[in-house]
Amino acid sequence: MTTDVSPYHRKDLLTIGDLDREEILHILDNAKPFKDLFTRSVKKVPTLRGKTVLNLFYEPSTRTRTSFEIAAKRLSADVTNFAVSTSSVVKGESILDTIDTLQAMQVDYIIVRHSVSGVPEYIARHTHASVLNAGDGHHAHPTQALLDAFTFREVYPDMTGKRIVVAGDILHSRVARSVFEIMHLLGVEVATFGPATLVPRTIPSYVRILHSFEEVFEFDPHVLYLLRLQLERQKANFFPSMREYHNRYGVTTERFKTLRERGTWVMHPGPVNRGVELVDDVMTYERTLINHQVENGIATRMAILYHLTPQEPKRLPLPEEIRA
Amino acid sequence: MHEKKVMDAGAVKSAIQSLAAEIHAAHGDRPLAFVGIHTRGVPLADRLVRELRYRRDHIEQGTLDISLYRDDLDNLAALPTIEGSDIPFEVEGASILLCDDVLFTGRTIRAAINVLLDYGRPERIELAVLADRGHRELPIAATYAGITVPTRKEDYLRVHFKETDGEDRVIHYQSETS
Numbered sequence: 001m002t003t004d005v006s007p008y009h010r011k012d013l014l015t016i017g018d019l020d021r022e023e024i025l026h027i028l029d030n031a032k033p034f035k036d037l038f039t040r041s042v043k044k045v046p047t048l049r050g051k052t053v054l055n056l057f058y059e060p061s062t063r064t065r066t067s068f069e070i071a072a073k074r075l076s077a078d079v080t081n082f083a084v085s086t087s088s089v090v091k092g093e094s095i096l097d098t099i100d101t102l103q104a105m106q107v108d109y110i111i112v113r114h115s116v117s118g119v120p121e122y123i124a125r126h127t128h129a130s131v132l133n134a135g136d137g138h139h140a141h142p143t144q145a146l147l148d149a150f151t152f153r154e155v156y157p158d159m160t161g162k163r164i165v166v167a168g169d170i171l172h173s174r175v176a177r178s179v180f181e182i183m184h185l186l187g188v189e190v191a192t193f194g195p196a197t198l199v200p201r202t203i204p205s206y207v208r209i210l211h212s213f214e215e216v217f218e219f220d221p222h223v224l225y226l227l228r229l230q231l232e233r234q235k236a237n238f239f240p241s242m243r244e245y246h247n248r249y250g251v252t253t254e255r256f257k258t259l260r261e262r263g264t265w266v267m268h269p270g271p272v273n274r275g276v277e278l279v280d281d282v283m284t285y286e287r288t289l290i291n292h293q294v295e296n297g298i299a300t301r302m303a304i305l306y307h308l309t310p311q312e313p314k315r316l317p318l319p320e321e322i323r324a
Numbered sequence: 325m326h327e328k329k330v331m332d333a334g335a336v337k338s339a340i341q342s343l344a345a346e347i348h349a350a351h352g353d354r355p356l357a358f359v360g361i362h363t364r365g366v367p368l369a370d371r372l373v374r375e376l377r378y379r380r381d382h383i384e385q386g387t388l389d390i391s392l393y394r395d396d397l398d399n400l401a402a403l404p405t406i407e408g409s410d411i412p413f414e415v416e417g418a419s420i421l422l423c424d425d426v427l428f429t430g431r432t433i434r435a436a437i438n439v440l441l442d443y444g445r446p447e448r449i450e451l452a453v454l455a456d457r458g459h460r461e462l463p464i465a466a467t468y469a470g471i472t473v474p475t476r477k478e479d480y481l482r483v484h485f486k487e488t489d490g491e492d493r494v495i496h497y498q499s500e501t502s
Binding site: 006007008009026029030032033034036040041042044045046047075306307309 | 389392393397402403404405406407408409438441442443444
């Protein structure tokens, strides 16, 4: 007999570590029917009609914010962008005061990005709304990891025993942390590769550390996951130059040839620095999944919004004299 | 709760056969798409198609998941799991026969009609159900109904199909009379 209801009552999505394998697979399974909607003449469903989704981005982001915005709109929610650079935050308002304000506006879902790890969790504790972590500091980016797992699973429906190499700047990457976690939970063998200065010692013990592209080819991953070199975070001389980085850690024309021969799939969370992480040719390679990741991002985020349940909002108590 | 068997396997079979005959009489060989509503509308659509396969050409078939279109998501204790819809034919201009096991408040059918309209503009939509138990909350009626079961609103009427529940039967769970 088929089960008719989901056993989960989750308010927030803060890190992959909050989820177990079953819940992850449940979300990924649900993302598929959402993706199927994209081929219909009307791409919208009325599921979140009358609900309000707020994008609260303390860090600039166009892709993730837009992806969430489209996901929420396809669920018929009303979406508001809280532009932090023009808001009272600039005037010195504390996060908690901002949350109280949003709480009073009866927002149902808050999508948070912040440069400090732990801020989404802090916000989640102080609001009835469902909080979705859209990236906090170097800590976590769970929706990216879920859409990556969804994309991986489209290529390899059984992920167990498959291999992935996450390459690049691991130190500054919340994406890497979340991708490690989700791939490990789904039975994928995980390895990483990058400049020694950018591979932190705090890496989980199940992640194998590779030291050269020869070792990457020896590991023979099904998917090579390239991280964006965060140019804005490279002021501390972690490596000599961009050219040096490309030659040692990037996908050069020659390495691309090997990848193509082996049919290795390439993923990247975007935006891509052409000529740094990879050469131009990779962008048109038939096994580059970058654009699929973008499309799957919308479907996966729809499934995540559907998966979460905001708490019942509490009415603000009126002051005594008005109540009487 | 008092349990009463309304239909056994034989009764289910003959009800589906007469539904098929009725549908055939109304439509002849004109194109018709059979769309089952998850969960137990799907086996009903399957069986109607099986009955009619040799009597007509032009059979299209699909399934519909209405969970994203429910009007009571806020009141549910748990979220429905999504099965996904599979509509492998052009809805624009099609004649569609929605199939479901039980017709009750009419809200499921309202949602199903909305889903179909988001795929395109069908020429017409009809409804076939195995059992109509009354208590409509919307102005919706079955075009073809296997049986009509008088029920009280707080009763349950459960259709079991071999495909989903291991056995064909219809059970009426009656609330105690006060």
